[in-house]
Amino acid sequence: MANKKWPEDWQDVTPGCIVFEPGSASQYHTGSWRAQRPIWDNTKCIKCGVCYIYCPEGCIIEREDGFFEANLDYCKGCGICAHECWPLAIKMVEEG
Amino acid sequence: MNTLQGYPVGLIGNFDLYAPKLVDREEYFTPGHRACQGCGEALAVRLMCKALGKDTVIVNATGCMEVISSLYPTTAWKLPWIHVAFPNAAAVASGVEAGLKALRRKERIPDRYVKTVAMGGDGGTMDIGIQALSGAMERGHDMIYVCFDNEAYMNTGIQRSSATPFGASTTTAPPGVASMGNKTWKKNLPEIMVAHNIPYVATACNSYPLDFMNKVQKARSIQGPAYIHCLSVCPTGWRSPSEACIKMGRLAVETGVFPLYEVEYGKYRMTVSMPEKLRPIQDYIKHQGRFRHLTPEQIKASQDRTNLEYKKLLSKIEHSKSWSEMSAE
């Protein structure tokens, strides 16, 4: 899901190709890359945050109730969170 | 399968289980970047930025992290960021540091300390970038240089660099009937940095996030040059499964292949407790496709050299003294 808009006119290119919107990469949803997704079993989760710290995308977020989940817009399905989860609370399931 | 099984208890006890929840939640390196799935380097960069905080300027050499994060017209960076070319991250950072210093002195920017941090891969730091790095560190600029070492020129497709370990297969040093892969031992850049007499040199790994982040913060607090060499697992280039990224880093440390230490004003210190007996390197290399062609003799040669290098480090840790201690003697 790329929402990238190329400038219509060369005159609209920012001088020096400088990008003035910090963090605008989040317009591109890398979630379309994945072949499997992480599923949390919150009966086993101890809310330690290890999955959060080890996610290379930084897309695992802590919910209001203290449990964690992956933002599927960006999750690439690498499986690190499932592999690192101490109480084995995360499972990778095939997409589609 | 998870990483809990098969670990000596001492190592688990060192990992502060709940500390991740205390870490700054701001993502200065946002999702949406185009790194491979399971990229240890992207993880390391994300952690580094959390440790640095917002008053930082990042200077990035050409490489994996630069191309995946800055596709015009988007950027994954929430920090001010500049990329110029491949060999000159340290030189550009020297300029940024001098510029910020002059502008702050002349009151043209707010009177606030902003840290300049240069980052590059093993190629942009140890090979093509070594001249600029040496110059910047020698001149004593108040900056941090972080080398993200994934042990080959990964961005251009896994070519051999001076950081490529003994025996690894790369596209320019492939194994075959007439070759065993990489014939040389990994260049010890942290030692070269120590020889520049800079206040702080450290090695780190993306698999030890809190150790790495502490080192980044320590480097940030130093008013002078600091160098951090971060081993960054590359599942793509190392031909290992993406989910085992963190495990690879841990094995690199536990086998003594990449010990985590710091050198503060000349004093060496191991920062992660190492087991009494190191794990055999076979445990480490058996998961990585880049080593699968090695014969038992070659593995033994590698093991012997690993042991030697580790002994050298232990000797330095035991006998080194800080500069102030030595001056006082």
Add this chain to the structure above:
Amino acid sequence: MGERKGMEIALAAAEAVALCKPDVVAAYPITPNTHIPEHLSDIVAEGRLDAEFICVESEHSALSACMGASGAGARVFTATSSQGLLYMAEVMSIASSMRLPIVMALGNRSLSGPLSIWNDHSDIMSQRDTGWLSLFAANGQEVIDMMIQSFKIAEDRNVMLPININLDGFQLTHVVEVMDFPLQEEVDAFLPVYKPYASLHPDHPCSMGTLGLPEIYAEATRAREAAVVDSKGTILKVWDEWDKRFGRRYEPVQSYKMKGAEIAMLTMGSMSDTAEEAIDALREKGVPIGLLKLVLWRPFPYEELKKAVKGVKSLIVMDRCVSFGGPGGPVASEIRSALYNEPGCPDITNYIFGLGGRDVAVEDFIKMIDKVRLADKKRPKEHYEFYGVRGE
């Protein structure tokens, strides 16, 4: 107005740069421009200039450090020649593409090999496609004036491009001349404090030096070309203001005794002053000849050149380097290309002369002009010819 002082031109260039109060100077020594960064570091050490002087370890790092400092919002300066310029060549194009207003003094020196520390234009000519603005100085006064003008031109919001000022190595850098130095107050009134378009600071984070996919590279390049071409407007404005403030007029193509000229010689750099004497001598003999000095090299001054050669039947273009295997020296190639479609385009003769510091005297100029003037066939047979080469 101003202070009249005599000194070596390289030192004068440094004094002029110091008047502009750069924030960061990063330079690596190379003969013959070494005196410029040396003297700047003297000025900083004497406390006369508050700047960070970075003793970089190579020219590549010199320009890289300037880029970093300029990115941070500082006014920067560097200087180099020949091999040093080639070493920073990778960063030359990047500096222009990133629209950073870096000012560079080039002590023109021939490129190796054989190794030569002496003067010709092969160094700058190898970098003409990099998107830098380029001026050529013919004497010490022009050097000082252009150094100060360059900061104003480069930092203008309508320009935002790096600029180089070319002064012949040894022929200018090591020559002592009497020059009029503007006073500090006059420079302060002319040149405001640098306010960057974008800068690296956490209060307003941005990303500079991004990756350009094929979907955008062409547009970015087109935009950069437009910036370089359009900068001429600002250059002319700045030169106008300079004339008003200091009484010295600069033009992209300067004419000397061009009234009624049927033959014209075109030179760049310090050779122009020598050529003027040749023109004087020939004019006394009644030869309808004049001199054109090309001052603005990039952006190329099409209109001014076309106007200057109106009525000229024979144009002698002087090149101080050769584009190996090419259709003539670089300057002649560009002039021919510029005048190709012009009705009444003059016959163009191209001399390649003064290579590697070879001295060229007034008599040599007269010889070269006479050869063209008195030739049987008007349209030159050769695309270019070498002058002053033994055996040629």
